[in-house]
Amino acid sequence: MSFHTFVEHVRNPYFHGEIDDTADFAEILDELSVDDLVKRAQQHLTNLLTAQRELFSIKMYAALEEYLNNDIFLLLSLVADALHNMPQHLTNSNIEELKVELLRFYHLKELILNYISEFTENKNVKIVFEGL
Structure with a gap:
């Protein structure tokens, strides 16, 4: 995988894409209570920090050279x-903006998983991002 491939298949579509509020995840978010939306957002933030911590831990560092490259x-x-x-939307209790951010996040996650499926042979990379 190259940086050019990453930009073409993930970064550019994400940064230039419109939010699809007709997508399945939009319907799911509309059905959630405010507490459930907040919990979901907090969990995604926690998962990101956990994934970063694992990648930078000494145990993971030894394995990095074996199966990961800079794309991750x-x-x-x-x-x-x-x-x-x-975090700003959670602190300010701005639920509508939180829904928009969650939609953007789910769109990005879908792009990333499609990119990984198409261009990565290593399944460990996919596991990291499915957990987000």
């Missing part, structure tokens, strides 16, 4: 960018 760090940085507004 590009993908994690994009996920971090997708989630960066969530």
